[in-house]
Amino acid sequence: MTKSVGPVCNYAAMIVEEKIERGEELIKEGRQLPPTLRALARLMWNYWWSWSEDPSIFRDLDPGMWEECGHNPRQLLRQVSPFRLWQLATDPGYVARVQKLAESFDRYMSGAESGASRRLKKFGWEHPVAYFCAEYGLHDSLPIYSGGLGILAGDHLKSASDLGLPLIAVGLFYRYGYFRQRIRSDGWQEEYYGELRPDLLPFQPVLDETGAAVTIEVAIRGRLVRARVHRVMVGRVQLLLLDSNLEENDPTDRWITGHLYGGDRETRIVQEMLLGIGGVRLLRKLGIEPAVYHLNEGHSAFLTLELARELVAQGMSFAEAAARVRQMCVFTTHTPIAAGNDEFDPSLVERCFGEIYWRELGLTREEFLGLGRVHPEDTSAPFGMTPLAIKMSRAANGVSRKHGEVTRALWRELWPEKRIEEVPIGYVTNGVHAPTWVAPFIRSIYERRVGRRWTEAIRHPKRWARGVERIADEELWEAHLLLKERLIAFIRERLRRAWTERGEAPSRVELVHKLLDPRALTIGFARRVAGYKRWGLLLTDPERLLRLVSDAERPVQFVFAGKAHPQDLEAKLALQRVAQWQADSRVMFRAVFLEDYDQEIARQFVQGVDVWLNVPRPPLEASGTSGQKAAMNGALNLSVLDGWWIEGYDGTNGWAIGDPHVMQASAEDDLRHAEALYRLLETEVVPLYYERDSAGIPRRWAWMMKRAIATLAPRFNSDRMVSEYAEKIYAAARAPVA
Structure with missing residues (x-):
């Protein structure tokens, strides 16, 4: 026991x-x-x-x-x-x-129940929320995340803790985490890995009452795979990480939790089996009976099959079991295109599961594989994790209002009898954890002007806005300038180390002290390198961009960071183009690329830049959260109207690139957006930044900073997001019946 x-x-x-x-x-x-x-x-x-x-x-x-x-x-x-x-x-x-x-x-x-838990009496620790995700971005010392999905999951856990929402998270511990990035002198990305040691991390083993380590077992590829459990405390929330690196496992199976998103399709599916099936078995072994299972992206969708298998073993038919499972599961998708959802060849699914598993479900092979298909009768179709998750969940949602619309269109064939507006997929717009991402210097201003309990005030828009109105232009601007000075010092130190390790000549290394100007308008662009993120859009007209960068009176400078997936050659080429452009002698003092993008770089960027640039090809940005982090620190968003920015932009708190009524993914749209971007920089952003009064304060810019903080922080923080999940989605799920 x-x-x-x-x-x-x-x-x-x-x-x-x-x-x-x-x-x-x-x-x-x-x-x-x-x-x-x-x-x-x-x-x-x-x-x-x-x-x-x-x-x-x-x-x-x-x-x-x-x-x-x-x-x-x-x-x-x-x-x-x-x-x-x-x-x-x-x-x-x-x-x-x-x-x-x-x-x-x-x-x-030891705090009493608060916030969400008071309003949701059904969620006690007897029946908590079980949150499943393939990656978690809690802190840069635990690099088991690759990007936005993991950071979002980490912020979700932190807000659940702050709100007092009973939640237990399940994930995988990747021994080598996500890849580290090194940029060669020619701008090409190289990858390498560092090993994570549990004995050097704040991990606690989960033990049973005899003091023995708790392990779980899952049959994968015809072998029994055992996994141990690492327990990580995130405030009042615990994260349980499964780890297959045990001596008793087959050497191949020890690598199941080797790398995040590494390896081939087989590695991916066995990781998802361990996460979903193993995660449910872990909760059972710990005596935890969740009221609701939250599948954060489709990677954990196999947990629904394990829940159904348990019920079938108790005497239910699969149809009865599936109906019960649907009442306990909710699903969040973060992907706006079909190609971005995990799909597996049917033969691979069959080989990794084995026929015993679908027999235990009371299904034939084709019935089992049909669960992962939009059209179950289409035997040539791959097995998709998103169709499985949608079919086996009571509620499904996108991560912004626009993404909800896109997702309804993407999966409407699952409900052929419904009109597109009737497809039961909603949305909960993403948010970010304010205490994690707001700079301590800005935080001190909030404490003085909003109040010491500013993290609670941020949940109440009117109360928050009144406090922000009390912030003087001078104190906000001076704090921002100090943070920009810190950002530039940080970048110079990171580049000095990188260039020294790369073997650059000492004379070149010395140039780092001349890179960037704290007085210049500084624009940040940091995100995953992927085609739809359009890393090359800024370089559409290099000469026009050069005029902005080299303007002696009103210069513009750029700071970049981001990783391309090791197997995405197109993304690597896009990254190389940017890296080579910023290394050009005509622009090198006004543009830098910082390698090995991580949470620390992200924190420095969002806290120190003047403007946050985002140019995804709409409608392919599901939500985006980096601009939300920047806004909380007073940076102004310059973004295409996609994802969260459609809901956030009001004409006074930043800038929108392009026509909001044009939402097409086309090459022609790229050219229109490039033209709109250059025009906004030349006619609005740059002039406004350099407009100063006699005291040297850019009054209208400072007003926009405060407007961004007042209007965006209350709507796009993760406390609001988690409260919405709790009240609108979790609360309607049914606790398991004994």
């Missing part, structure tokens, strides 16, 4: 807490933390510190070591020197910070 997992502790966690309280948490070679710093060991085990009121508490132990450790507090505490520890252990100011943060953490973790 395995002990049930509660909101803040299970058997394993209690062991850890007891060790910390008795001072038995060893940091390095048997030594302990000084008594005045011992609370750091307790804070280390929960990622709450990363969005707390003092997120630099670990960095300030040793900034240099912090960088070497990849911002990993557990590794830092093992490697920081004893002298440095005792220096800070006898520093009254630092000790007070540690004590204050520890007290804040204790209040947070």
Whole structure:
């Protein structure tokens, strides 16, 4: 019998807490933390510190070591020197910070039900929300994410914790994470991987009541695959990560959780089997009976088959079981094109599952494969995860209003009897976690003008707007300039290291100190490198762009970052073109590409740029969240009207590129959008930025900054998003009947 997992502790966690309280948490070679710093060991085990009121508490132990450790507090505490520890252990100011943060953490973790949980009495820890996703972007020290989906999932968990919504997340631990990026001198992307060590991460093993590690088993490719479980605390929410890297597994199966989105189609399907089927078996083993299962993207759709298999084993027919499963499952799709949804060859599905599984469901081979097809009778069609998820879920939604429309059109054939407007696919527009993404310097302004409880005020638009109105132009502008100076210093240091490691000549490395000008209009463009993101749109007319960049009186400069999938040659070529352009001697001091895009780069960019540029080919941007992060810091969005920006733009809080009524994915549209982009920069954005009063303040620009903060932050934060899921989607699901 395995002990049930509660909101803040299970058997394993209690062991850890007891060790910390008795001072038995060893940091390095048997030594302990000084008594005045011992609370750091307790804070280390929960990622709450990363969005707390003092997120630099670990960095300030040793900034240099912090960088070497990849911002990993557990590794830092093992490697920081004893002298440095005792220096800070006898520093009254630092000790007070540690004590204050520890007290804040204790209040947070023991807090009464709040927000969503008060309104949703059915969601207690007896029947929580079970959230499944293939990737999670919690922090840059845990790189098991590739982009927007993972960052969104991480923000979802953080807001669920802040709101007091009982939620348990399930995912996979990828031993080598997502690829790291290195840009050659010719601009070509190279990939490499670094190994993640559980013993150096804030992972706790999930143990049963005898103290033995909990494992689960799934039959995959005719072999029994076993997985252990790593437990990660995200405030009051726990994330359970399955890991197949066990000695008792076949060597091939140990690599199931080797790389995120690495390998071939077979690797992908077996990962999704472990996530979906293994995740359900894990929850059962822990005694957790969720009220609702949230499939965040189709990667976890196999969990619906496992739920049905359990019910069939209890005597139900598959039809009866499927009806029951649909009442417990909800599905969110993040993909606006059919090609972006996971599909597998029927023979691959058959080989990985084996006939025993569909027999246990009471299905024939073709009935089983038909679950993943829009038209079940079409035996030539591949097995799709999105059709399976939609068919087996009570509710399905896109991630913006426009994406909901696109998704209804994309999957309307699943409901041939309905008109397109009747297709039962809704939307919940994405949002971002404000405490994670707002710069501490801007945060301090919000605390002064909105109030110390600004993270609650942001959920109430009128209250938030009144507070933002109290922000003086001068204080906002001065804070922004300091953050831009920090961004440029950050970029110069990252490039200095990269160029040195690449073997560039010392004379070239010295040039980093001349790159970028803190006084120049700075535009950020950072996102995954993919065709529809149109990385080359800005370069449509290089000479026109050069005039903007080289203007002596009103220069424009660009900062870029992003990764191309290792197997996407077209995306790599697009990235190379941008990298080579910015290396041109005529523009190199006004444009930089920063390699190995991660959460730290994203944070620096959204907190420091003047303008956030986004030029997807509509209607292919499902939502987008990077512009939301930038807006919370006062940056102005310059974006095509697609995804979230259709809902956010009001004509006063940023700029819209192109005609909002033209929503076509065409080459001709690319040219129209390029022309509109150049025209906006030349006639509106640049003139407004350089328009200053006698005090040197760009009053109209500052007004737009405040307008963006006031109108966008309340609507596009993840607290609003999670509340919508809880009240409109989760609440209608039915808890399992014993």
